[in-house]
Amino acid sequence: MDVIIQAHNLKVNAAIEEYARRKVGKLDRYLPNIQDVRIDLAHENTRRGSNLVSAQITVRHKRGAILRAEEKSAGEINTAIDSAVDKMYRRIQRFKGKRSRKGRERFIATIEELDIAEDIPDVEEYVDEYVGEEVETTAEPETPVSLIDRRKVIELTPMTEHEAIEQMELLGHTFFVFFNMEASAVNILYRREHGGYGILIPSAP
Numbered sequence: 001m002d003v004i005i006q007a008h009n010l011k012v013n014a015a016i017e018e019y020a021r022r023k024v025g026k027l028d029r030y031l032p033n034i035q036d037v038r039i040d041l042a043h044e045n046t047r048r049g050s051n052l053v054s055a056q057i058t059v060r061h062k063r064g065a066i067l068r069a070e071e072k073s074a075g076e077i078n079t080a081i082d083s084a085v086d087k088m089y090r091r092i093q094r095f096k097g098k099r100s101r102k103g104r105e106r107f108i109a110t111i112e113e114l115d116i117a118e119d120i121p122d123v124e125e126y127v128d129e130y131v132g133e134e135v136e137t138t139a140e141p142e143t144p145v146s147l148i149d150r151r152k153v154i155e156l157t158p159m160t161e162h163e164a165i166e167q168m169e170l171l172g173h174t175f176f177v178f179f180n181m182e183a184s185a186v187n188i189l190y191r192r193e194h195g196g197y198g199i200l201i202p203s204a205p
Contacts, residue, residue, distance in 0.1 A: 001028045002036040002127045010043040010077065019078055024057060030120045031092045032113045033062040041077055055080035057088050064157065065107045067091040067170045090121045091170055107166030108163065140196060156186060164189045 005012060012020075020039050028034045040056040055077065056070040062113050069091055070081035096109045096117060109117070158181040159167070168176035168189055175190040188200035 001034045003040045006038065006040045008040065008042040012041060014040070016077060020055075020081055023081055024088075027059065027088065027092070029095060029118045030089070031059070031095060031109070032060070033068075033110050033114055035060045037063045039081075041081075043077075050074060053077045053080050055084040057084045059088065059091075061095075065095065065167060065170055067095060068172055073131075087172070091172065093120060094169055107170060112131050160185075161189070161199065 003024060005017055005020055024037050024039065027037060030060065037060075038058040040054075040058070042054045042056075044052050044054065048050055052072050052074055054070060054072040056068065059067040060147070061067070067088065069084045069087035071080050071087060072088070073080040074161065080142065095107070096114060103154070108204075111178060154177060158177040158179045160182055164176055164178045164180075164187070167178070177186065177188050178189040179185070183201075186202060188202070190198050190200065192198055
């Protein structure tokens, strides 16, 4: 399992690097077949003048799934690393959760992986809290940001709607852009406020 550490506006000394590697070093015991782990550590100044440090952990599985967890702290970088690792444990628990294995098993653990994986200490068994009937929401949309601060090119992997749900949850996002291989079109998956999921299907006039 390769571990890559990147820093942004933050000096990573030998002690921080050793701590970060030690914290993620056991992940492959709980999730076999990890290809690599990337740790992004950063320091940022808020508008109020306070300092924040963040730790983002990205796990790439050999079958293509990506698990991501990020946490910020007003304290030491080690605190952010600890919190991000704890959140990653919950991502892994979802990946290992007992769910219907329809289609390709890119975003759920195989029986063989479950047999050799160790249980994560002090992490409850995954329960899919978003499966259920959809409920309409009347929440007002947020005011759009007037300026574009970042543009990002994303690689669209062909997948089914079921696989898109799994990948979105493993990333911890509330929406996910993917190429729907069943519809041969780009779709946008999103999590509904009161449970369930929705799909946006772009259409040119």
